[in-house]
Each structure stands twice: as C-alpha cells, then as structure tokens.
Amino acid sequence: MSSLILLSLALSGLLLSARKDRARTRKILEAAWRSWLGLLPSLLGLTAGIGLATALISPQAVAHLFQEHGAAGFLFLSGLGTLLTIPSPVAYPLAGTLHRMGASLPALASFITTLTMVGLLTAPLEAKAFGRAFTFRRQALSLVLALAIGAAMGVLL
Amino acid sequence: MxxxxxxxxxxxxxxxxxxxxxxxxxxxxxxxxxxxxxxxxxxxxxxxxxxLVLLALFDAWVPRAVVERSLGPGSGLRGVAFAMLLGTAAAGPIYAAFPLGLSLREKGARTANLVIFLGAWATIKVPMLMLESAFLGPRFALIRLALTVPGVLGCGFLMERLERRPAR
Known part of the structure; x- marks a missing residue:
C-alpha cells in the first residue's frame, strides 16, 4: 500500500520535473541510480543476515523464551529489538504473534520501539550518513527511551 | 562501471x-x-x-534556504512540528530515512529536528496506529504513542545538547 503511494509520488514528481527541465531530470535519475548502487552492498548483507538469523532461531525456541513474563523475557525481547531493524508494518504483526504466544505487553512495547528505532545491524549504514558519534548517541538514547516506555507501559496498562 | x-x-x-x-x-x-x-x-x-528518486528530486529542486528556514536553528517550534510531521508521513523502515536525513542536514537542518525526524519516521506513524491497534489493542497503541511523542522530542533536544559540548 504505502509502497504504491511512494511509487506514484516518485513517478509524478519525475514527470513534473521532466516537463520543467529535461536535462536536470536526467541528472536526477543518474544521482538516484548512483545512490542505489552505493547502498546495494550493505542492503544485500543486511537482508541476508536477517534471513539467516530468522532461519536459525526456531519458532519453538522463540515461543519458549517469550512465555517468560519476568525480567528475562523483557530483556531478551528488548535485546532482539535492539539488534534488528524491521519496518513497523512488519513489526506489529510480529508483536501480535508474540503476544498470542504469551509475551507480556510492556515487553512488547519496548520490543516494538527498539525494533523500529534502534538497529545494531543497520548502525553501519547510519554511521555512513551521520557519523559514528551521532549514531552511537542516537541509538543509546533511543534504547533508554524504549526501555523507559516498556517500564511505563508496565505501570499504566 | x-x-x-x-x-x-x-x-x-x-x-x-x-x-x-x-x-x-x-x-x-x-x-x-x-x-x-x-x-x-x-x-x-x-x-x-x-x-531514492524522490530524494534526488528533493535534492535538485528544493533550495538550501528553504530547508534552513523551515528546519534550521531559527525554525523554533514550527520546525520541530514540521520535522515530526515529515517523519510521520513517510513510509518505510528507518534506514530508508537516512539519505533524506543526510540531505536535510547538509541543507542546514538543526540536530534536534534531524533526530526528531528520524525517530518519528521509525516509530510514530499515524496510519500505522490502526495496525498496531488491530494486533495489540487500541489502549496499547494509544498509550505507546502518548509515551513515544514526548520521548522522541526529548531525545532530539538531548542529542543537540550532547553535540554542542566539545568532545574530550
């Protein structure tokens, strides 16, 4: 759904741009292609790494671990969320499945927040764009925020 | 090649x-x-x-002065609101936001607004609220939203504080 919206936005933008300035639009397409090629190696490594990780961790082991309601389950989920980065349309169904398996809601709040905001696997990409110091600070602050949200959910829910 | x-x-x-x-x-x-x-x-x-195409379009057609005015150091509360709106409206995982974030920074956006934009892009999605409610309940989704918005704002301004202090 959202990808269709993005695609139509990009296409109409290109059409508008081409109408105004042909040569400039050509340059725009070249620039987009160059950044795609630049991103491709990290993206391929990233998706292959996530594919391998999800294949290695069996559903039974996941279910067993997530049935713990205490601090261990909370920390484990937050740790997993910290490692991986998953877009939110994928994160919510995953969290829903885990909830049915018995994971607690505060742990899932922390899980979703770390999953979408913090990503050790995507940190190299982020560092490439903004530098190491920025990446480290942002991820550390986001992790603290996610844990705080999880803890606050435990009190509020 | x-x-x-x-x-x-x-x-x-x-x-x-x-x-x-x-x-x-x-x-x-x-x-x-x-x-x-x-x-x-x-x-x-x-x-x-x-x-990436939208980004290249943005890079080629939006002048630096516009970004600086709407997201730069002098943009104030409006800039903060704009950064959050920009992140909320977009689709895709956070790493899709890095190139646009970089472009915003190069064109003069302040650090707090950049961090708020990234945080909003990652985890505050108004359309996604429906999905979150469907899987985890509306109560869960709304409380998490109410906690995340101030949290992301706090992160943004804290980051700017940390950056201003010279590194040892």
Missing part, C-alpha cells in the same frame, strides 16, 4: 558461498535463510527505489 559493481558482486558471492556451505549439511536451514533474505530484499525493493 565495473568499480561500482565490484562490492555488489563480492557480497553476492559471499552470500552464495554461505548458503552453499549451509546447504551441504543443513539444506532446510539454507532454504529458509534464502527465503527470508529474498523476502526482506523484496520489501526493500518495493520501497527504496521510489524513495
């Missing part, structure tokens, strides 16, 4: 080698891993090319 393709070919060869190695002893695992990897790459393929 060959120089830009070389890293891509290397990483593809490495992935193929790992999977062939796995397939020798654990064919099921190799297949599951390949399936997961392809699925993930497909998700990226659905989003990223359009994002």
């Amino acid at each position: 060959s120089r830009t393709w070389r890293p891509v070919l290397w990483i593809l060869a490495a992935i193929a080698a790992v999977h062939l190695g796995l397939a020798w002893r654990f064919p099921g695992l190799a297949a599951a891993s390949a399936r997961g990897g392809l699925q993930g790459f497909g998700q990226i393929l659905a989003i990223l090319p359009a994002v």
